[in-house]
Amino acid sequence: MYGLEFVGDEDRFAALEAGVAAAGVERVAPGLAVADAVDPDRLAGLAYTRRALDLLGRTDADPRSARAIVEAASIEREGTVAVRARVLRDSAAVSTSEVERECGSALVARGFAVDLDDPDHTLRVLFADGACLVGWVVAESVRDFSARRPTDRPFFQPGSMAPMDARAYANLAGAGPGARVLDPMCGTGGVLIEAGLVGSDVVGNDAQAKMAHGARENLAHYLGGSGVDRVVIRGDATDLALRTDAVDGVVFDAPYGRQSKIARHSLDDLVGDALAEAARVAPRGVLVADRSWHEAAVDAGWRVTDSFERRVHRSLVRHVHVLERA
Missing domain, CATH: 3.30.2130.30 (VC0802-like)
Known part of the structure; x- marks a missing residue:
């Protein structure tokens, strides 16, 4: 015991x-x-x-x-x-x-x-x-998360997730040696960094060229020489340039607020379609958002095995959905 x-x-x-x-x-x-x-x-x-x-x-x-x-x-x-x-x-x-x-x-x-x-x-x-x-x-456990504060990364944007939380979400999505983890809305690459540091190969995707370039820079800084494969693509999370079952797990932090900044998509359509595309390429996942997407996840082909409300600060509560393909 x-x-x-x-x-x-x-x-x-x-x-x-x-x-x-x-x-x-x-x-x-x-x-x-x-x-x-x-x-x-x-x-x-x-x-x-x-x-x-x-x-x-x-x-x-x-x-x-x-x-x-x-x-x-x-x-x-x-x-x-x-x-x-x-x-x-x-x-x-x-x-x-x-x-x-x-x-x-x-x-x-x-x-x-x-x-x-x-x-x-x-x-x-x-x-x-x-x-x-x-x-x-x-x-x-190795308690070195403060060494990777978002503000200390080569590329930083406000709103980046804390490394400790990113690590936990990556773990819940199946990160580890021999696994491949995808973040289809990777931003500055925080989740991918943490997944890579526990031995996963990582795949990032972001609709904005600036973010894709910055994530590549951050991954090179923290994972260079680690032996894990890493790639970041500029693309649409609702139409990934990946084959079916290409990865072992997917993690993404959905856009907050009511509207997507990505042209052609309302926020509801963006998250719903991204969830469906994630279910095509991975058997398990974690979705983080500022509100519950439980119904959308089920409609997209997922089973929500667990959910949490995690307070970040007074004005932000993160809703965490742990997903398995239905």
Whole structure:
């Protein structure tokens, strides 16, 4: 059994994304989940899971209970250890320093040497609400999203999606080694960058020459030398220059507002036709928008397997639709 520590406060969304790297994910407390199996390599590319633990046990939110787990557990590890305790979302009245002392003492009593600077193994004791997970860290996600802030890219336009969210949406669409991911309205290429960084080949499309050129520049900057294939096309999202089933997943951020800036299309027609074209080229997808497109997605040949409303700021709520071809 494994424990998962989530990032942020949208546990249902985090759990769904965690499902690309873990099997049998079950939420047990705010910010905490358990899983039957974990792929450490895939977990490293998750946005909303911080780390995975090989669980020694699960108990109530009491330092003495956590120590009892360490004392009773079968431990087959060798080398130095460190204990790190954390309370998630201020949801438990626990002294983390006391927990680290108690569990560290239990490990020393079992013959382990403590190394707080560079341990061979780290024991995490995580508290949330009335629950506690105790386990060895076996995988951690790479938290380097701030290095790719939209304003720091070679090509920037206002309204670009945050890298952490782009990564999560790419993961939900099936990004990963051996996959090919399409963004048919790619803008500055943020989703494609994140999909490429977890090993996907990427295909971008945008109706505006300026955006297509800028996305190519950004992809070259972040993915150059990575070994992933990348291509960006200037074209119409409702009539893609791609064969049927050309990609494994599609992600796009629909235009916001009531009208499309693309000639010949009302916004309803643009998004509806783009959804139908996406269903032609991919078996799964994620649509992000400023309102629900559930009915349009179904009409376009998709099944909406999950949906979320995610607040970006006071005036913007993103509607996320997780899609599978019907």
